[in-house]
Amino acid sequence: MAMSYDIGLLKDAMPDWETLTIDALAKRILEDLPAEFMLTTVRNICTAYHKCEEESDCEPIQFLRADDGAGMTLECWIRDTKDGEGNFANPHIEGHLDLHEIGIQISANSVLLTDLPASITARDLEGTPVSDLIEMPVLERRIIESVKTTDNNVLLQLSRLAPLSWKDEMERWNDAI
């Protein structure tokens, strides 16, 4: 009979799921996560969240990595946020996707292109859909707001998406918790 596994430290209390936020890329990564890893991931979100709450000025904490063995890695991090007055607010989960074989790193609100030929870096990209450059579901309908170029690296700042509410967006996960 198959076992379901829940791997991680048991000592930490549950996060405040009501105030926890998540970005669109992390949401996508977690939605695609096979069900057998859900309990382990929740357990490690608890540990990371607890550490974020416990330590002032806590560095972002990585709690998930994945590698497809063909040049793509995924990461999920949790970090403290600050409100408008600089006070610590609720922890926030963010995703990161690295297509290192082709030199593309994607975060919720930016894309870093590395080692591009000069012909591309010179193009006027501001105001154009990022999907003109990279076709990925997570980048659909996102507009390039600004472009920063250094050497052969191009940082595309995308139209900003507001953080999502964990409680509202992660329905399947809320059922598991």
Added chain:
Amino acid sequence: MRYDIGLEHGNDDGVLIRTDQVARAIMTELPVEHRESLVRSIDNAAYVLTQGDLADSSMQILRGRNDEGTTITLSLLFQEPDEDSIEMTMLLTGAITKDRMTARSRSVEINGIPSTLTGQLTEGRDIREIVDCSLLEGLRITGHTIRPMASMTGSTNGNRIEIMLSPSPHEDIDEILHEWMKRS
């Protein structure tokens, strides 16, 4: 996708981690896709144990459950140093709960069995002949104690039996990790 779930904290002090028989059996049966997360969790727990004043603490790092109600756990704890050593070590220890039984590497507790069965608990007998649990393979009975279990009404309700098992070696966790690396 190959998933590796857990925090980045490692066993930076390089504390030697040993495994008991049941922990090894649980690790051996762990599906490949969960191995990296377990190794990371062991490292996370070793980090927490060495950072805190937790010398007497045990940290549970794995829980497993199946539809038949069997549960397994792995916990990490500081171990008393060997007589001839001052080296700090930790022990990864396993436990199984199934029906009315809780089993660890050194003992098996069974609740509510009739006293007529206790005659089978002879020294040297393979525990697998008494308890159908593959994770206890190779462990032998060295003795047992029996205590009557009181029910809510005060009458006795079978016996609680603790079966002591033959000591099995505590092996370095690296033995298993090397095996995993060879097969991955």
